[in-house]
Amino acid sequence: MTTELADNVRKYRRRAGMSQEELAHAAGVSPGAVRKAEQGGPSAWMPCTRLPVR
Template identity: 90%
Template sequence: MATELADNVRKYRRRAGMSQEELAYAAGVSPGTVRKVEQGGTVRMETLHALARALRVTTGALMASDAPEPVGRAEEPNRVNLIQLRAVLTPAVGLVDQDAEALGEEPNLRAFSRTVGDARVLYFSDSYKSVAA
C-alpha cells in the first residue's frame, strides 16, 4: 500500500505539473512531508487529505491500487464513462471481509446500507479517522 500511495502521489503531482515544493505549499505541509510520502513513508490521513485537495483529486484516488492515467478530451464519451464506472466498482484495498467470504455467509444488505450511509456522512464531514475505523 505504501509504494502504491507513493506512486499515486507522485503521478498526480506530475500530472498537475507541480514540484514537490509547490505541492507542499498548496497543501500547507512541509516539502519534507511530500518527499517522505513519495518515498513510501507513513502519513496521517489528514495530511493525505490535504495533499489530495491540493492535487484536486479525492483522497481515495491517492490510495487506489492503480491510479488512472489521464483521460484526454479526444476520448470517446463511452470510454470515459467506463473508466469512471470501473473506478467506482473497484473495491478499496483491504476492505474485503475475508472471514465472511470464507464462511459463505449471506450479506446483510440492510446493515450494509446503514454502514455505507454512516460512512458517507462521516466522509463528507471530513471525519476521515472515523471512516477508516
C-alpha cells in the same frame, strides 16, 4: 504509506505540473513531508485529505 499510494502521490503531482515544493505549499505541509510521502517508507506522513485536487 504503501508503495501504491506513494506512486500515486508522485504521479498526480507530476500530472498537475507541480514541484514537490509547490505541492507542499498547496497542501500546507513541508517539502520534506512530500518527499517522504513519495518515498513510501513506513515513517512517511502526509495529510492526504488536504491535497489539492485539480
